[in-house]
Amino acid sequence: MSVIDARGLTKTYSISGAEVRALRGVSFSVSAGEYLAITGPSGCGKSTLLQLIGGLDQPTSGTVALMGTDLHALSDRLLTGLRLTSIGFVFQRFHLLPVLTALENVELPMAEAGRPKRERRARAGHLLEYVGLAGRAKHLATELSGGEMQRVAIARALANEPALILADEPTGELDQATGAQVLDLFDRLHADGATIVVVTHDDRLADRAIRRVRMVDGQVVADESRG
């Protein structure tokens, strides 16, 4: 079964009478263990596509199935629950809660999913170790560098053992050296079996992915795998 199966997705935004056709019929699927980069010029619909795949927005037409479940047929409550336990999101600007420590940020999705305190604390500690930040567990998010914040955000994305990691320009705010650490981490996640879909302008990141889907003007124009 595909992790993601998107069929005939369109998305039209209407702003004060004017229509923007952000997606014009996109279909593709992602299998378990794939590492896929979605690339293309600014405004071609990459982020819109990622939001639809992640159930953060509704398509104008078409369907998205996550592990066989049609996302847009779910109630808001069920969709929120499925997102929490099945998808790990990584954002360009990290979106950590500044008043929490690194450890507490990683614990948060597990708390929301109702996992017991002792278990989630232990798992958050292991995940910080996995991303190389065991020594920063008690630091507030605001006391971390950009690269460290993104690695905490990746640990947080892994918290509930998601079926899918979705990342939107994860190196967009980082310099080359810290960006490279994030790329290495994605490589390791892929080697450890994660399914990763990343939207990026960054050729270094797109080159590391095994499959590349290129978009132009709301459509997929190429879908290539290497190796």
Ligand code: ADP
């Ligand atoms: P990309 O991620 O490739 O830069 P986006 O998916 O962000 O592209 O945007 C695709 C098109 O949809 C652009 O023309 C953009 O201006 C428009 N768009 C994106 N989000 C919205 C929105 N919330 N409201 C109106 N237009 C939007």
